Amino acid sequence: MRFQLLGPLTITDGPEAVVLQPSKPTILLAALLLHANAVVSADYLQRAVWGEEQPATAKAALQTCVLRLRRLFTKHGVTETSIEAVPGGYRITAEPHSLDLLGFRDQVRRAVAMSQDPEAELCTLKDALSLWQGSLLANVRSDVLHRDEVPRLAEERLRSVERVCDLLLGLGRYGEALVELWTATRVYPGHERLHEQLIEALYRTGRQTQALAEYRRVKGFLLDELGVDPSPALQQLELAILRGEDPGAEDSRPLRPPGALTRVVEGELVVAAGSAPAPT
Structure with missing residues (x-):
């Protein structure tokens, strides 16, 4: 019983x-x-x-x-x-x-x-x-x-x-994380840590555009509903994505999302972040 x-x-x-x-x-x-x-x-x-x-x-x-x-x-x-x-x-x-x-x-x-x-x-x-x-x-x-x-x-x-x-x-099980996080972030729309995780999972599965769109959505919610800006951690995450860096690396090394295109400019490797097709 x-x-x-x-x-x-x-x-x-x-x-x-x-x-x-x-x-x-x-x-x-x-x-x-x-x-x-x-x-x-x-x-x-x-x-x-x-x-x-x-x-x-x-x-x-x-x-x-x-x-x-x-x-x-x-x-x-x-x-x-x-x-x-x-x-x-x-x-x-x-x-x-x-x-x-x-x-x-x-x-x-x-x-x-x-x-x-x-x-x-x-x-x-x-x-x-x-x-x-x-x-x-x-x-x-x-x-x-x-x-x-x-x-x-x-x-x-x-x-x-x-x-x-x-x-x-x-x-590295980003797809599984996304399944959990899509639901959790909608149940707890003001919980910034969950949104950090969702944005990172989107980025690491090659969905840079979606990751940045999610950041903008969260930013709008926080401003409209709570009257606050995103946390420093969320802002740093957005910056890392815009720069094509690894969000989890302390030294901010460039991250190559799955399927991202690369090119060499004057001897340096440049990541064409966001060029990877979204997984189906």
Whole structure:
């Protein structure tokens, strides 16, 4: 039996999955699972379930919600996970194999320890990201959780996506990086690091024109929506592309994109950047 938080809140048993209906016990379960193995105060749980303006009966109603959750666990055969009443609040116990959020974090920790083996780190991070199954807490109607918890979880995922793309670029797997980055940059249009990676991947696959067009698009978005200029890193990347240099080289050596034409002028090799046809 497993709980899935990284998407709609779901209880799974092998191939069987039960997506919980929006309800106050569902909100309570989400709040406990988000802080699994730690004591969650009754006050926080009440705010998560009823919002900042709680009814006078919130304390008693919280106890009723706990009882309803325990009955739900019995109904679905949940035996490994329990809800404990402890001084000041409640605690739910879970392990990486019984809660996808803990499984994700465990995989990310394992990946960090594999930094000397990029292929192994990449594989482990991809396994971790595969645990994400849609919109976070889509069936959990709590303004408090969506305000306080969902952005933090989204940031955890984003850091792993960034690292996956860094690894793909470092391994020369630019086409795979593009697949990841096209989606990520549209979901996070103001996230400059992802755009840096996308622009670099486009350039390294011989798409200089597209890379520069993407830079202009990002620059326009940042100015129009946020009122800021692109970061120095993005500006340096544009300059490197215009000069035909390797964006990743400290000494800015010329980079020859795949299929780029070259010519010799007065004994110097000149890269005709952008002359390569776009891959199909």
